[in-house]
Amino acid sequence: MDPARFERVSDFEWRLPRTGRMRVPVVIYASEALIRGMDDKVGEQAVNVAALQGIEKASYAMPDAHWGYGFPVGGVAAFDPKQGGVVSAGGVGFDISCGVRAMTTGVAAERVRTVQRELADALFRHVPAGVGSTGRLRLNDSEMDAMLLGGAQWAVGRGFGLAADLERIEERGRMPGALPSSVSDHAKRRQREEMGTLGSGNHYLEVQEIEEIFDASTAEVFGLRVGEVVLSIHCGSRGLGHQIGTDFLRTMAAAAPRLGIELPDRELACAPIDSALGEEYLGAMRAAINCALANREIVSHLARDAFASVLPGASLPLLYDVSHNTCKVEEHVVDGASKRLYVHRKGATRAFGPDHPDLPGVFRRTGQPVLIGGTMGTASYILAGTRESEARSFGSSCHGAGRSMSRHAALKRWQGRAVVDQLAREGITIRSPSPRGVAEEAPGAYKSVDAVVDAAQEARLSRKVARLRPMVCVKG
Amino acid sequence: MAVRKVLFSRYQVTVEGSRLSAAAWGEKVDVGRHQPAVEIKGATYTELRVAREADGSWVAQCVVDV
Numbered sequence: 024m025d026p027a028r029f030e031r032v033s034d035f036e037w038r039l040p041r042t043g044r045m046r047v048p049v050v051i052y053a054s055e056a057l058i059r060g061m062d063d064k065v066g067e068q069a070v071n072v073a074a075l076q077g078i079e080k081a082s083y084a085m086p087d088a089h090w091g092y093g094f095p096v097g098g099v100a101a102f103d104p105k106q107g108g109v110v111s112a113g114g115v116g117f118d119i120s121c122g123v124r125a126m127t128t129g130v131a132a133e134r135v136r137t138v139q140r141e142l143a144d145a146l147f148r149h150v151p152a153g154v155g156s157t158g159r160l161r162l163n164d165s166e167m168d169a170m171l172l173g174g175a176q177w178a179v180g181r182g183f184g185l186a187a188d189l190e191r192i193e194e195r196g197r198m199p200g201a202l203p204s205s206v207s208d209h210a211k212r213r214q215r216e217e218m219g220t221l222g223s224g225n226h227y228l229e230v231q232e233i234e235e236i237f238d239a240s241t242a243e244v245f246g247l248r249v250g251e252v253v254l255s256i257h258c259g260s261r262g263l264g265h266q267i268g269t270d271f272l273r274t275m276a277a278a279a280p281r282l283g284i285e286l287p288d289r290e291l292a293c294a295p296i297d298s299a300l301g302e303e304y305l306g307a308m309r310a311a312i313n314c315a316l317a318n319r320e321i322v323s324h325l326a327r328d329a330f331a332s333v334l335p336g337a338s339l340p341l342l343y344d345v346s347h348n349t350c351k352v353e354e355h356v357v358d359g360a361s362k363r364l365y366v367h368r369k370g371a372t373r374a375f376g377p378d379h380p381d382l383p384g385v386f387r388r389t390g391q392p393v394l395i396g397g398t399m400g401t402a403s404y405i406l407a408g409t410r411e412s413e414a415r416s417f418g419s420s421c422h423g424a425g426r427s428m429s430r431h432a433a434l435k436r437w438q439g440r441a442v443v444d445q446l447a448r449e450g451i452t453i454r455s456p457s458p459r460g461v462a463e464e465a466p467g468a469y470k471s472v473d474a475v476v477d478a479a480q481e482a483r484l485s486r487k488v489a490r491l492r493p494m495v496c497v498k499g
Numbered sequence: 500m501a502v503r504k505v506l507f508s509r510y511q512v513t514v515e516g517s518r519l520s521a522a523a524w525g526e527k528v529d530v531g532r533h534q535p536a537v538e539i540k541g542a543t544y545t546e547l548r549v550a551r552e553a554d555g556s557w558v559a560q561c562v563v564d565v
Contacts, residue, residue, distance in 0.1 A: 092545060222538070223538055268540065269541030290545060430565070459534055460536040
């Protein structure tokens, strides 16, 4: 996009003032270079979102924004039900509650290097990954509903993961208000064999070396030390979440005329929060959040087993688990008044700062960890939420750099085998059942996450705590 | 694919008026042989288009989220 289209509030804040059907301005947090690199639809879609009923303050886009279905990926928008606010399946995304969790290990990278291949093999054996892979759990109907209601709490109750994990997960591992009856049978069938699987595409499990610390006191609270190793998992609500997204995008688009909603773009499909359809979607979306939280808890359990089989005695406490495709009900101050808002974050991470009441006591001084994934071959980051993010973005930050080329183009340029070999030469061990999947995820196919993270910091949405370098990467 | 673990490759489509009926043939997913790389999350309305081309053939398309 041409930066001249925008009002430059600062080097890292760009604005489109209200015009036409916009009810609020558009605010994009990015460097000028990142703005230039964004496709035109980011601005277009952010403007469309700004026209939706009940939107508060602004239609936001994060430094890693790119076009998506209706809402841009990297979009944040909050709605007030008292003003006829809407909830949108497109504002959450297909992979509901896709997110990242990081576990510290206390193990030195030097030690991991001596068993790197064995560790990669153990993780690959223990954690089902890739298209067509199946999990070990088969949930019957009542267990399926219990999982959709209970999330990670359900998983811990079933023997997966640790009770101590729960306070280190958003919503303490269980999203209240889930309605399993709003989840279609087709969605449940898609999930039946996928509990405890990693998925494919850009989902991964990584062992990472802490390369650099930017904020020593926060790093100490988070348990991060240079030269030690962290285990990160990136995956979502699997087939169940995807089917819910599909089901409701269709239902909401079809219902728009009946609900009196004029959509500038059918993909914006939404329903009033205060409507039967809105409540049905929220109930299903919350069930999908629980599915993702349960799934990451199970995958962690399997990863811990694999890790311990190669490095006995290592314990992997959970640092934090964040989700980046959700709609959550939160209290935010707008024009001096506290309002209960429905905050959509699509490809955007919650980034609550110090003293936020929703955070566990351990993060009161630091703000919550914000986990930003990079590519297989480049850095990932751990950031911390800031106090300023509350007023600037409803407490939100970026989620990771997007693709710079299509999967199709990546396949033409790279061969999976060659990518694996090249990364091995750089000390990174890849395990994947799909050479094609590896080629599509080649590091060169992605934008620079460094620039995105720097912009999020300059925009005061979150601050850098540590940079991580991949050592082992299991992907589907 | 997630539910029945089948990949389809051959299709026979008949359109009569506004009704479409079709048969699809496929086989059970063999990860080693088929190497499926991405799973379909869902079909979307993006670039949704059903139209008759200049040569008389019909095209139906949409963007699929993977």
